[in-house]
Amino acid sequence: MSDGYLENFIQSTFDAIGGIAGKCLVLGGDGRFYNDRAAQKILKMAAGNGAGRIIVGQNALLSTPAASHLIRMNRADGGIILSASHNPGGPAADFGIKFNMANGGPAGEAITDAIHARTETISEYFTVECADTDLGRIGKSQIGDMEVRVVDPVTDYADLMETLFDFNAIRSMFEAGFRMRFDAMCAVTGPYATEILENRLAAAKGTVVNAVPLPDFGGMHPDPNPVWASTLMEAMFAPDGPDFGAASDGDGDRNMMVGRRIYVSPSDSLAVLAANAHLAPGYSQGIKGVARSMPTSAAADRVAAALGVPCFETPTGWKFFGSLLDAGKATLCGEESFGTGSDHIREKDGLWAVLLWLNIIAQRNKNVKEIMKDHWREYGRNYYSRHDYDALPVVQAEAVMARVRDQIGRLAGRTVAGLTVAAADEFAYTDPTDGSVSRGQGLRIILKDGGRIVFRLSGTGTEGATLRLYLERYESGPEELDLDVQKALAPIAAAAAELAGIAEITGRTGPDVVT
Numbered sequence: 422m423s424d425g426y427l428e429n430f431i432q433s434t435f436d437a438i439g440g441i442a443g444k445c446l447v448l449g450g451d452g453r454f455y456n457d458r459a460a461q462k463i464l465k466m467a468a469g470n471g472a473g474r475i476i477v478g479q480n481a482l483l484s485t486p487a488a489s490h491l492i493r494m495n496r497a498d499g500g501i502i503l504s505a506s507h508n509p510g511g512p513a514a515d516f517g518i519k520f521n522m523a524n525g526g527p528a529g530e531a532i533t534d535a536i537h538a539r540t541e542t543i544s545e546y547f548t549v550e551c552a553d554t555d556l557g558r559i560g561k562s563q564i565g566d567m568e569v570r571v572v573d574p575v576t577d578y579a580d581l582m583e584t585l586f587d588f589n590a591i592r593s594m595f596e597a598g599f600r601m602r603f604d605a606m607c608a609v610t611g612p613y614a615t616e617i618l619e620n621r622l623a624a625a626k627g628t629v630v631n632a633v634p635l636p637d638f639g640g641m642h643p644d645p646n647p648v649w650a651s652t653l654m655e656a657m658f659a660p661d662g663p664d665f666g667a668a669s670d671g672d673g674d675r676n677m678m679v680g681r682r683i684y685v686s687p688s689d690s691l692a693v694l695a696a697n698a699h700l701a702p703g704y705s706q707g708i709k710g711v712a713r714s715m716p717t718s719a720a721a722d723r724v725a726a727a728l729g730v731p732c733f734e735t736p737t738g739w740k741f742f743g744s745l746l747d748a749g750k751a752t753l754c755g756e757e758s759f760g761t762g763s764d765h766i767r768e769k770d771g772l773w774a775v776l777l778w779l780n781i782i783a784q785r786n787k788n789v790k791e792i793m794k795d796h797w798r799e800y801g802r803n804y805y806s807r808h809d810y811d812a813l814p815v816v817q818a819e820a821v822m823a824r825v826r827d828q829i830g831r832l833a834g835r836t837v838a839g840l841t842v843a844a845a846d847e848f849a850y851t852d853p854t855d856g857s858v859s860r861g862q863g864l865r866i867i868l869k870d871g872g873r874i875v876f877r878l879s880g881t882g883t884e885g886a887t888l889r890l891y892l893e894r895y896e897s898g899p900e901e902l903d904l905d906v907q908k909a910l911a912p913i914a915a916a917a918a919e920l921a922g923i924a925e926i927t928g929r930t931g932p933d934v935v936t
């Protein structure tokens with residue numbers, strides 16, 4: 422909010438993409454505090470830089486998936502999304518600005534590096550003095566020679582969803598009494614979910630809760646996981662809970678899925694969606710391949726193998742999926758951090774995942790628990806959990822990583838806490854489409870029998886460092902498919918603790934968040 426700060430970043434972005442003279446950009450955000458002010462400043466700067474046309478969501482609202490779609494649909498040159506994703510909003514909380522490229526996906530490293538470099542040398546910015554644009558009114562207006570087109574933020578996105586899914590089948594299911602609870606967490610998906618689920622698909626009024634986007638998200642932390650969406654979890658595990666539950670994050674690209682009395686891990690969700698995508702009209706021709714981030718469980722790999730399509734293991738970050746989608750190598754993508762998507766846009770997409778699940782439930786006429794049990798019987802079960810140690814002093818978090826890294830070259834063949842290590846490395850990725858190499862993407866310890874431990878530091882928190890520990894164990898025997906997840910993973914967790922010395926280095930006796 423300080424003078425010139427936002428202007429510096431926006432001008433550096435415009436400069437880094439070769440200027441925006443005559444270009445078309447999409448603009449919108451998740452409605453958090455400062456969304457409206459930032460949008461007005463950006464419009465004036467776009468005019469000052471000679472942009473041809475800006476397409477803005479009404480009231481400066483656009484979910485990240487809807488922005489990605491609008492960029493592609495209008496063949497825009499890019500888009501600016503105002504959001505800090507799943508981080509809290511408000512005057513003392515988080516705000517962010519993302520730049521997406523003409524393909525609808527997040528800017529790649531070459532562009533983000535160029536933006537950063539420009540912020541260090543910039544000496545001026547361009548803007549115009551004029552009244553604010555009325556962003557509450559749909560229609561066209563001008564700032565000088567630049568056209569401002571205010572559009573309904575929901576309609577085009579909802580129309581895209583209708584082309585991908587069998588809305589008639591889902592509507593029939595709701596009309597027959599299927600009950601759902603969608604928690605929009607006072608963030609941007611409220612209007613999208615209300616229009617699609619309640620208006621177009623005839624879900625009961627009140628299906629969408631916390632449906633109005635608020636500048637401070639009503640004090641909620643819009644991060645869809647069992648901890649921050651605990652009221653949804655309670656509703657889904659209540660004796661008369663709904664048939665299906667879902668939650669979304671601040672900007673609408675993440676999702677959490679819950680059935681009645683069963684939580685679906687994001688890794689399992691990706692695997693089930695891959696195995697059943699052909700039941701939705703948009704994917705009836707089958708999928709070309711699956712991509713998952715490295716820390717995501719190998720459940721999707723087993724589905725890809727059965728389908729005879731490739732499975733790509735990428736570093737964390739949606740841009741790596743974008744290049745596979747652009748090249749037509751993968752159709753579905755997912756990551757354990759509650760992100761799933763497909764080649765319909767170039768961002769992850771929370772509501773899309775919800776609708777694909779609904780389409781599958783409607784076609785198979787089974788509940789979530791039955792679908793999960795069928796899946797595990799067919800493919801085996803990858804027990805999986807992520808343990809987060811939040812807001813660690815950076816020095817401590819790095820010390821934990823260093824301790825594991827120091828051992829990694831000599832772990833293969835060794836036994837740790839009774840488990841034999843098959844292989845261990847620091848994950849590096851070569852992009853199959855452009856040959857670019859990304860190193861230092863997490864420490865992997867692969868155990869005999871399909872188990873795995875991964876250590877990573879997260880880049881999306883804003884306070885200290887978050888150490889993420891990913892635990893996985895594979896079982897295929899019929900008696901081993903219904904264990905308690907944390908109990909099943911206890912031996913793996915013990916091995917991880919012994920290797921990394923987490924308690925000794927950080928003084929923490931357990932994780933802050935378990936998902």
Ligand code: MG
Nearest residue numbers: 506507672674
């Ligand atoms: Mg997000």
